[in-house]
Amino acid sequence: MTELLSSAPISRVVPWPRLRFYAVWAMVAVVLAAFPSVFTSASSLTTFSLVGTAIIFALSYNILLGQTGLLSFGHAVYYGIGAFFAVHSMNLIPQYGLPVPLPFVPLIGGVAGLLLAILTGWISTRRAGTVFSMISLGIAELAVALALILTDFFGGEDGISTNRTKLPAWFGWHFGPQVQVYYLVAFWVFISALAMYALTRTPLGKICNAVRDNPERVQFVGYDPHVVRYLAFCFAGLFAGIAGALAAISFESANFTDLGWVKSGAVIFSTYIGGTSIFVGPIVGAIFFVYLSLSLSDYTSVWQLYFGLLFILVVRYAPGGIGGTLLMHRMPLRVGRLGGILKTYAIAAIPTLMLVAGFVLAVETIVHHTVNANEDPRIKAFGVSFDASSLVTWMIAVVLMLIGYFVGRLTWQGVTRAWDDARTIASERGIPS
């Protein structure tokens, strides 16, 4: 079921009539334009810049993972190279007095990402699948090692910093205030998202889907899957470079970690959790990821662990990600069984939450004893205070987990039954699942 959906082509999932297409994008533009009048504080605008670059980056990654079926472990290399080229050009433009204002700098980053992708892509896209993944990781390691060696260009461990206000003004804007940067980022997010959406609608986008699903048949039709993968790779590099340049503009610096392991991992997490099978999936994922990484760290010191576990659970139980899982429910909606399914969810949620609460309690207690062993045992996690050294805490955690697990198994069987019902009705009426 989920498998079918995740491999379904984008076009069938979103049957846009023309008018709705324009309406949606116009609405996005209006929301982006109105955002600073609603959220006036500089910090929320900074957060948006963060989210915006993450969105472009995740969308560019989905050209590879979702559209073409290429799992890259080194996508941050193109992001990072975009960031470094942006920073260097922001330093060189005022130095040589070139007439290039700031809004064009992301283009420089994009071209840098594109050129690097043209260079590395031909070898790495020779084969899809696991081999591609391994090579992408090798190239990523190569890039990080090189970045630490070529200290003049990459600035070593400290990175390179710049000043965005030194560039020639653009209609009176110097991009000092956060709101001007916001509009620059928002503009590029809009343009890039639109372009990447358009890309999925072109013949190239369609043939990418075909290469993902069945490269042999594509060869029979007369296309070379290698070339198709290569083109997709180059486009992904271009938009990753734009994202990197935008990040460099908002932080006014670039660092070797921009092309490293953590960044590549983050984009895999956010894209996959958001859902690779629909266009908005990576957008949802990027917002979700940035939000969690900003807010979870306030609640618990080991949020990366929870995030990793969440990712594993999504891979294991909801391969469609957030977007794909939501889309899955169109079928029961059409056969009128959505209410029943939601009811079984609500029942299953109670023991599942107990299981999660017990697990979190156990983890936080263990963390207290290993990481902060000498501190006060009365700790606080997720806003709840408890005594980490008392036996009662352990008992509660164990009981919660046991009850949650065994009752949860029963209630999830109910969910499966409700789905089977809906599927039976759907196949009787000939509605595709």
Added chain:
Amino acid sequence: MLELVIISALNGVLYGLLLFLMASGLTVVFSMLGVLNFAHAGFYMLGAFFGFQISKWFGFWWALLLAPIIVGLIGAAVERFALRDIHRSGHVAELLFTFGLAYVIEEVVQIIWGKDPVDYRGPPSLDFPAFSIFSTNYPSYKVFMFAVSVAVFVALLVVIKRSRIGLVVQASLTHPQMVAHLGHNVGLVFTLVFGVGIGLAALAGVIAGPILQTQSNMAASLIALLFVIIVVGGLGSLAGAFVASLLIGLIQTFAVSLDGSLASLFGPLSPDAPQFLIRNIWTVTIAQVAPIIPYALLILVLILRPMGLFGTRET
């Protein structure tokens, strides 16, 4: 100079053997199950930390025995209860799962043992120089590492080539369906092979821990190196993995002890040459570029010989 060459060669071969302990499991699992285990180096790290903990409680020899078994069992459980189900969602999902697993293992190790290196020492009974070459004493612990690695290698070879289970494993590599039709429990064979592969990686962790640093970031940089080894050696080829492991081990060890650079070869750049941004290329030493040599080798192999050194199918 001769002293340097001999010591570097010994260290290089030793490092190569350690790499092979890990790469052998990785490449066999890959060709049998089609799963590229991203968390393989994570299990190596778990082996090192379990070894540290057990040797702190019961002594090193118990750690040598118990840690690989425990980690191997964890690995077998991962194959049985998670990977087998995810297998149905395709290779991308499997790879993503092991990727997430590697991330979680690193986080868990950081939570339990912290980010700083732990003080993991070999057994005191091996704390004496075995022999000396010129003026350098060669520690007997390294000789012991040699012995363990070679013993495991020989045992592996005998089991695979000479025993009945080895025959089934070899057959399952290429024709899993046929083996299942003949009445063998292929699922069990897969779980077994996965567990043993993980156990070998953990063994490498236990014996390498005292010499290399036992730290929570020891896995992240290693996994890419292992990928290089199995691609360069040829996917699914044990002999190729062996040769590639030794090759990478020797290259890495020799490169860090060499000190040449383009500047020392051609003389420094003239002052009026462009001094901008890329002049580093002229002055970096071979020791500094040591970390990138394996990846350069990977790209070279992919261009010149895509099936790897000993592979039969193109990567």
